[in-house]
Amino acid sequence: MTQIGDFFARIISTGGSRGLSGDTELVLPSDPPLSYFNERLRRHVTSDDLVGEPERLWDSSGFLARRGGLRGHLLAERGTGVLGISDVLVIVNREDWRRSFREVRRPWVDRARALLHDRFQRFAEEEDFHSLFPQREIGFTIVEDGGEALGGHALNLQRGEFVTGLLPNHYSGPVGSSRAIVAVHMHIPGQWEGYREVGRLWSDQVLFTVGNHWLDNYSHPGLAQPSLYRLHRYGDGSFVHVINPEVREHYRVASQETPGGASVLSIEAMDGSPVAYLVLAVMDGEAFISEQPSRPPMMATLSIPDPLDLSVERTADRPASETPSLSMGSRTVVPLELDERILTLREVGALLQKVHFGRFMEGYDVYVGRGGEVATAMARPAATLHVRGRKVSVQAHQPGVGLGGIELPIEAPAFIEGDTTITVGSVALDFRDLSHQNEDGWPYLAEIRRQGATAHMVFGSRYLVGRDPRCKVRLPDEPHNDNIVWRSELREGGTIRSRNGEIPKSRFYIDSIMVASEHAEIDLSDQPRIFSRARHCYTYVRREGRLFALFPSGEGGGPTEQALEAGDELLVGNCVFAVSYAEPEARDPNRVRSRPDPQPQPLSAELLAAALDPAPRVHKLPPVEPGLDPADEFDLPAAAA
Numbered sequence: 001m002t003q004i005g006d007f008f009a010r011i012i013s014t015g016g017s018r019g020l021s022g023d024t025e026l027v028l029p030s031d032p033p034l035s036y037f038n039e040r041l042r043r044h045v046t047s048d049d050l051v052g053e054p055e056r057l058w059d060s061s062g063f064l065a066r067r068g069g070l071r072g073h074l075l076a077e078r079g080t081g082v083l084g085i086s087d088v089l090v091i092v093n094r095e096d097w098r099r100s101f102r103e104v105r106r107p108w109v110d111r112a113r114a115l116l117h118d119r120f121q122r123f124a125e126e127e128d129f130h131s132l133f134p135q136r137e138i139g140f141t142i143v144e145d146g147g148e149a150l151g152g153h154a155l156n157l158q159r160g161e162f163v164t165g166l167l168p169n170h171y172s173g174p175v176g177s178s179r180a181i182v183a184v185h186m187h188i189p190g191q192w193e194g195y196r197e198v199g200r201l202w203s204d205q206v207l208f209t210v211g212n213h214w215l216d217n218y219s220h221p222g223l224a225q226p227s228l229y230r231l232h233r234y235g236d237g238s239f240v241h242v243i244n245p246e247v248r249e250h251y252r253v254a255s256q257e258t259p260g261g262a263s264v265l266s267i268e269a270m271d272g273s274p275v276a277y278l279v280l281a282v283m284d285g286e287a288f289i290s291e292q293p294s295r296p297p298m299m300a301t302l303s304i305p306d307p308l309d310l311s312v313e314r315t316a317d318r319p320a321s322e323t324p325s326l327s328m329g330s331r332t333v334v335p336l337e338l339d340e341r342i343l344t345l346r347e348v349g350a351l352l353q354k355v356h357f358g359r360f361m362e363g364y365d366v367y368v369g370r371g372g373e374v375a376t377a378m379a380r381p382a383a384t385l386h387v388r389g390r391k392v393s394v395q396a397h398q399p400g401v402g403l404g405g406i407e408l409p410i411e412a413p414a415f416i417e418g419d420t421t422i423t424v425g426s427v428a429l430d431f432r433d434l435s436h437q438n439e440d441g442w443p444y445l446a447e448i449r450r451q452g453a454t455a456h457m458v459f460g461s462r463y464l465v466g467r468d469p470r471c472k473v474r475l476p477d478e479p480h481n482d483n484i485v486w487r488s489e490l491r492e493g494g495t496i497r498s499r500n501g502e503i504p505k506s507r508f509y510i511d512s513i514m515v516a517s518e519h520a521e522i523d524l525s526d527q528p529r530i531f532s533r534a535r536h537c538y539t540y541v542r543r544e545g546r547l548f549a550l551f552p553s554g555e556g557g558g559p560t561e562q563a564l565e566a567g568d569e570l571l572v573g574n575c576v577f578a579v580s581y582a583e584p585e586a587r588d589p590n591r592v593r594s595r596p597d598p599q600p601q602p603l604s605a606e607l608l609a610a611a612l613d614p615a616p617r618v619h620k621l622p623p624v625e626p627g628l629d630p631a632d633e634f635d636l637p638a639a640a641a
Contacts, residue, residue, distance in 0.1 A: 010084040018452040019574035021478040023373035054112035087139035089165030093157035097144040133204040168206040179203040180283040187277040239335035341459040347452025349576030363388035365483040372427035377480035441538040466519040481509040515573030528564035540571040
């Protein structure tokens with residue numbers, strides 16, 4: 001279990017959450033099967049010139065800049081200080097990308113990559129950051145939004161916008177110390193005959209994924225889901241694989257040994273219908289050989305020798321059908337199936353809290369985007385929710401914003417009473433009034449139901465929930481406070497006077513006020529239980545309309561733990577999570593799954609050699625501040641935290 005715990009976040013998301021502040025940086029659509037990629041991508045914007053100042057890729061400036069850029073992304077994901085990636089992905093908006101070609105002295109991409117490399121090396125030393133692969137320097141893949149490197153897929157980034165990706169499967173290509181570990185051969189029924197090599201897992205690569213998304217290492221429309229199949233190699237040389245946990249109720253991996261001795265894996269639907277067949281051929285550590293002294297071009301297609309007989313040389317002008325027949329010389333592998341019992345927290349809502357610091361604040365604003373995004377900072381919102389005292393109003397900034405089925409006039413705030421629906425174009429947000437609850441310490445005014453992030457936790461461990469980057473389930477911690485409406489006498493100046501001295505205003509932001517650094521802990525060592533870990537903040541379990549309050553750990557006076565059942569909802573900080581898990585099954589350790597017919601042609605060395613593409617194109621895409629614990633600073637009553 002210790003080994004699983006070490007790599008679990010890399011192969012299956014334990015993930016962050018979005019709450020009230022996380023939607024601004026959302027890159028991909030909020031679709032559960034995409035959560036593995038989405039939680040590792042972050043959108044940034046700078047008001048400065050990216051072309052003239054490529055250092056803004058590292059640390060942006062202007063709007064939303066305090067934790068902007070790659071540095072902020074790394075800080076948010078630092079966890080235990082081990083960086084579980086091989087390379088960093090950076091996607092630059094098309095306008096800035098094309099302007100960069102005006103530089104003639106030195107290509108902008110080269111300059112930007114060198115700058116990021118230098119900044120990262122200093123950052124890693126200062127922050128005690130370590131790589132999984134000490135023999136490999138972290139690389140930086142910088143590509144154009146919608147460009148050839150992304151297969152034409154566009155994120156529609158605007159000028160000044162860019163995306164950083166800390167993706168475990170992203171691999172820009174082998175370097176001198178790299179060793180090929182496994183060649184991945186695939187047959188997709190109805191798409192081609194026999195097997196094709198679709199990629200390789202290298203010794204300094206964290207993860208290899210196949211699916212239907214352009215961020216997968218191998219992508220094909222017939223593979224049904226993003227990151228459908230994930231392959232990882234342990235440090236001890238063994239392998240583990242897993243189906244995307246968001247779709248594990250619909251797909252599975254089965255295995256069978258062929259008469260020739262090779263092991264075939266099948267990705268199949270639960271009714272047994274095959275999606276694809278895989279053969280993982282062991283490469284025995286074949287070295288990467290390059291005539292170039294440095295890393296190959298980030299998006300180059302590599303010339304791959306035949307995996308079954310390294311003495312056979314393949315060239316680009318030699319078709320696969322002419323590859324000579326080979327004697328069977330490769331071993332195949334069946335990875336350990338990660339079939340652990342998992343508890344899933346699926347974010348289903350964001351919570352509006354009452355105004356806690358009435359001496360300092362009149363209230364705060366939350367913004368709604370054109371696609372229904374909810375955030376505490378947004379450049380061009382479609383609407384704004386104004387929280388003042390115990391009242392919430394909505395103000396439309398564009399046509400098409402409605403409340404309760406009635407379109408709102410532009411720039412005319414309307415108070416929200418009771419349960420209703422807020423619409424932005426075709427997007428509807430379910431607004432639930434929570435202001436009349438009378439539970440102990442109840443801080444909530446309203447709940448906005450909307451789909452957010454997903455966290456998967458394997459049974460057998462304990463998981464902290466909070467803002468601290470070391471928490472396995474991270475709650476948002478975005479230090480934007482332009483949305484706070486200060487009392488008139490405090491609008492000028494950068495500090496607030498309190499009984500404990502001068503407090504910088506920068507420490508007051510929605511997440512620091514309303515979410516503890518370590519808010520709760522989920523214990524999965526046996527039957528699931530949740531414990532309160534915040535000294536001044538409550539946590540709630542909602543079960544079939546009934547609320548169970550967990551008192552702050554530093555207050556006393558009530559229960560601080562509660563058993564969790566499938567179907568419960570957790571109200572933690574500004575997030576609502578739905579809880580799901582399966583009861584334990586009796587497992588047969590000798591279970592062997594058989595593969596149903598129809599099956600591809602019988603596997604043999606000759607068939608593999610004849611069916612492989614010469615060089616198939618595979619996508620190889622190119623200390624956080626603690627914030628404010630208000631009760632600690634101001635000796636506030638528990639409900640105010």
